Amino acid sequence: MSKYPFNEIEKKWQKYWEKNKTFRTIEDESVPEEKRKYVLDMFPYPxxxxxxxxxxxxxxxxxIYSRYLRMNGYNVLHPMGFDAFGLPAENYAIKTGTHPYTTTKKNMENFTRQLKSLGFSYDWDREIATCDPEYYHWTQWIFKKLFEKGLAYxxxxxxxxxxxxxxxxxxxEVKEGHCERCGTKVEKKxxxxxxxxxxxxxxxxxxxxDTLDWPESVKTMQRNWIGKSEGAAVFFKLENFDDTLEVYTTRCDTLFGATYMVIAPEHPLVSKLTTKEQKAAVEKYLEDTKHKSDLERTDLAKDKTGVFSGSYAINPVNGERIPIWIADYVLISYGTGAIMAVPAHDDRDWEFAKKFGLPIIEVLKSDVDVQTQAWTEDGIHVNSQWLDGLNKEDAINKMISWLEEHKCGHKAVNYKLRDWIFSRQRYWGEPLPLIHCPKCGTVAVPDEELPLTLPEVTxxxxxxxxxxxxxxxxxWVNTKCPVCGADAKRETNTMPQWAGSCWYYLRYIDPKNKDRFIDPEKEKYWMPVDLYVGGTEHAVLHLLxxxxxxxxxxxxxxxxxxxxFQRLVNQGMITSFAYQKKNKSLVPVDKVSEISPGKFIETETGEEVTQVTAKMSKSLKNVINPDDFIRDYGADSVRMYEMFMGPLTESKPWATAGFMGVYRFLDRVWRIITEKNxxxxxxxxxxxxxxxxTIKKVSQDTETxxxxxxxxxxxxxxNELNKLETVPKKTLEILALLMSPxxxxxxxxxxxLLGHEPSISKEKWPTWDEKKCLDDEVEIVVQINGKLRSRIxxxxxxxxxxxxxAVRNDEKTKQWTEGKTIVKEIVVPNKLVNIVVK
RNA sequence: GCGAGAGUGGUGGAAUUGGUAUACACGCUAGUCUUAGGAACUAGUGCUUCGGCUUAAGGGUUCGAGUCCCUUCUCUCGCACCA
Incomplete structure (x- = not known):
């Protein structure tokens, strides 16, 4: 009647693994290349x-995957570390005066304790922390490489x-116009x-x-983020000026329908193009836009606004005068910050044209009256002189050739991707290793002076x-120029938190190297990462x-x-149950009672509420703390339940009742091994x-x-073993091996207990005999017209x-086929027979 | 609006290339037992008017569809005036 003593067992083996360095990894050259695997977690912010x-x-x-691979003869690199620069520790420092390192160190110790209590098979000798000078030495060194290559400006x-x-x-880092971290509205500065x-x-x-084995959704997100688009640059001559106005368009074929142009309020030509008559109106408009947040400006629902500059451009294809407007629906950050507007075939331009009474000219054969709504589908060209009758593709090609021939445009490519703003005006980050010299300009800190450590501040x-x-x-700021020796100042900006995580997977390979950021031989031994697992929140940020x-x-x-990262897998989010009233508001878990199975009411009011899944949150009182479950039921139960809940990639709710099922399973295993013969x-x-x-299924499913x-x-x-009076030892040995990852x-x-030497993690993964997996006798399902009628x-x-x-002689089948004509008989070997009758 | 993914019992979820829908677990019902423990064991558990009907709804392809195709609905996530 011994209760499964998980607490004792888990402590004992964790101590054993640590003492014996069971999971230390070395670059063993005798292991062939295809038997080396790098299995990586996204390291946490502590x-x-x-x-x-x-x-x-x-x-x-x-x-599990790492342990499984090791037992199958692989040399596996499976490290862990900490993404340790970051705002929370710094904000805490501002509030309390505690050095961010002190807070971070304490948190890292707590995380390490928790990770070890879960029995993960990391090689802890390779642990790294991005805030460690030994580490950011090389973050700075890599930054210098970018700087030297002209990639930092x-x-x-x-x-x-x-x-x-x-x-x-x-x-x-901007999500819907708000700071990703704190939710504050982002401003332009x-x-x-x-x-x-x-x-x-x-x-x-x-x-x-295209070469990566990543979830399609993440690839799509990155593609959209990069946002490559192919089109044309068109140069418009300006009336009364020598300058030209360049626009980017994907539909240069609609140039005959361009009835006005729009430049962004921040466009460099704004003041030049503004005429005396329009000056007051334009200035007022610029002032108004300046005070709008990005979110207000980009809100689709909002009315279009704009102001006429007073100037005109000349349409290169037909010499028409086109008024130039200034409007904030055109963004300075994309393309050239200027567009040609074709209101007949673009919703935004149409809306703007209607509001300001600008002409609308149909240039694609439309099924609707373009004066009453825009036609944004494809159509054959009309009102376009030498493009009339052509389809989209041909018209675009012809227009581009024409533009190139007449030197007023060319083929062009555009991206949504912007350059990466890399400096932060904060303390707790890697100092940028740069010095501003009044004579030499900006120069890098010499290699031998790295790491450039953070000074103490008050x-x-x-x-x-x-x-x-x-x-x-x-x-700290005042220094000498390393080139000419003159008085110079250090750069005071720091790097963003992403810097450290940009290359940490490389440092794990050679974490203690003092001379270089990585030994090339070791790099070749392990790279690339074979499996990288983490949440979707990094789909574009860290991973890009x-x-x-x-x-x-x-x-x-x-x-x-x-x-x-060759292969990426996104784990789903673990959610929790919450309770929803009719008006869709959520009720905290402790304010709900279950009156009958699956029926819930709000205790206070008696109002019926429905069980839904929601993110864990303090206010809903549905946060699950893994420490509690490890303490009360053991790490093995937590590990196994989290894997049993559902597919790794799906998001799924934590159900404590379901957790108990897994705990009972382990308890049952324990009783079999300690109480049965x-x-x-x-x-x-x-x-x-x-x-x-079982060996076959567990092997294949673990592999995938x-x-x-x-x-x-x-x-x-x-369940089967539990029914036996006497259990063959062999079955329990196999069970232990299968369970061990x-x-x-x-x-x-x-x-x-079965009398073997530790550690089981050094044992070979069991194999199965395919012949023994086959049934001598199989059940054949008999269908009549696709309906299940009998089994033989x-x-x-x-x-x-x-x-x-055999089917013809089957009594039940006879009943269903009697007096009918057999039209067709389909036989699927070892599975079923379908008889089609009339 | 655009893009991606998903809808299967009371619940979490299983189902090779299209071939027995609901494995496993939870919950529930009844019983046995006890060292009353979030115990264990045994039996049952999709719905049903007992003909059948069931994988969000409707249609299609097929001998056969949860799986393939079309339409619609719902939910989740991402992007969002990108010219």
Missing amino acids: SGAGLHVGHPEGYTATD EASTPINWCPSCKTGLANE NIRQWILKITAYADRLLEDL KYEPSGTGESPLVNVPE YSRFWHKVLYDLGLVSTKEP IEDKELDKELDKLMNK LNFNTAISQMMVFV YTPHIAEEMWA MMPHNAEKDAVLE
Whole structure:
């Protein structure tokens, strides 16, 4: 009657693994190349809240896979570390004066304790933290490479500015006009920034997606983010000026329908084009737009606004005068910040034209009256002189040739991707290793002075004026130019949090190397990452940035692969149950009672509520803390339940009742091994078959990351073993081996109880005998006109004729076919017979 | 609006190339037992008017559709005036 002593067992084996360095990995050259695998988790930001249930989901998946691969003779690199620069620790420092490193260190210790309590088979000797000077030494060194290659430049451009975080943000960090981190409305601000030329890699970042084994959704998101579009640049001569106005268009074939032009309020030609008569109106409009947030400007529902500049451009194809308007529905950040408007065939232009009474000319044969609505479908060209009668493709080609011939345009490509705003006006990040010299300009800190460490400061608060707290440390800022020795100043901006995560997967390979960022031999040994598991939240941010850095390193000959992560799997989110009233508002879990199975009411009011799944949140009281479950039921239960819940990639709700099922399963296994008679005896045929089928199913499902079905097969096997009076030892040995990647602690204990030496993780994965998996007799389903009517037993692989013969003699079948004409008989070997009758 | 994905019992979810829908688990019902433990064991559990009917709804292809095709609805996620 011993209760499964998970607590004792888990502590014991965790200690054993740590002491014996069971999972230390070395670059063993005798292991052939195809037997080396790099299995990587997205490393966590060590927040004060500790691990949530989402972390162990992906981590358990990669741990199972790593353990499985090792048992199959692979050399597996499976490391863990911390993405340790970040705003929460810094904000906490501002509030309390505690150094961010102190907070971060404490949190990392807590995370490490939690990760170890889950029994993950990481090689802890390779642990890294991005805030460690030994680590960011090489982050700075890589930045220098980018700088030397001309991929980092300084510019003062309007950028996204978070007034709460008091720092600039990359485009990728702005979600629906708000700061991704704190939710504050983002403003535009003109400040000096370091920018990385990620756009120089746009095409390769796009093309190489095709070579990756990634979820289609993530690839699509990256493609959309890069946003390549092919079209034409068209130059419009200006009336009364020598300048030309360049626009970008994907539909240069509609040029005959261009009835006005629009330039963005920030366009450099605005003041030049504004006439005396229009000056007051234009200035007022510019003032109005300036005060609008990005969100207001880009709100689709809002009315179009704009103002006439007073000037005209000349349509190159027909010499018509076209009025130039200024309007904020044209964005300065895309294309040239100027468009030709074709109101007949574009909803936005149509809306604008209607509002301001501009002419609308149909140039594509439309099914509607373009005066009453825009026609945005394809159509044959009309009112377009020498394009009339042509389709879209031909017309575009003809127009581009015409434009090129007349030197007023050419084929052009555009991207939505912007260069990466890379500097942050904050303290807790890698200092940019740059020095501003009045004579030599901006020069890099020499290699031998790296790492350039963060100085101590007394105040962590950003200045808010666009400078980091580092400006307040004169002894750090004031330095000598490494080139000419003159008095110079250090760059005071720091790198964004993404910098450290751009290359951490490389440092794991050679984490202690003092001389270089990575040993090329070791890099070749492990790269690329064979499996990378993490959440979708990094679909464009981290995964785009690190691909970019990796490609730069590749071009410099510093890494051997074009892409860092060959295979990517996104784990689904673990949600929780919540309760919803009729008016769709959610009720906290502790305010709900279950009155009968599946029926819930709000305790206070008695109103019926329905069970729905929702994100875990403090206010709904439905947050699950993995620590509680590890303490009360053990890490093995937590690991196995998270894998049993459903497919890894799906989002699914935590159900504590379901968790208990897994705990009971492990308890049952424990009772079998400690209470039943175990004998070294032959297996009977049926049991042997089930065992072989189980090995097969668990092997295949583990290989393909279908952990939930692998576990259900183990349950089937255990249910069968549980029925036996005496259990053959062999079955339990196999069970322990199959369970060991999933629930390593109990498996180690079982292995020891069965009289074997530790560690089970060093054992060979069991194999199955395909012959033994086959049934001698199979059930053949008999369908009449596609409906299930009878079942018969037949030997495996019985001849078609024999099967039909047996079916014809089957009593039930006879009843259904009597007096009818058999039209057709379909036989699926070992499966079914379908008889079509009339 | 555009793009991607998903809809299967009371619940989480299974179902090779189209071939027995609902494996496994939870929950529930009845019983046995006890060291009253979120116990264990046994039996049952999609609906049903017992003819049948069931994979969001409707249509199609097929001997046969959860799976393929079309239409519609719902939900989730991403992007969003991108010219």
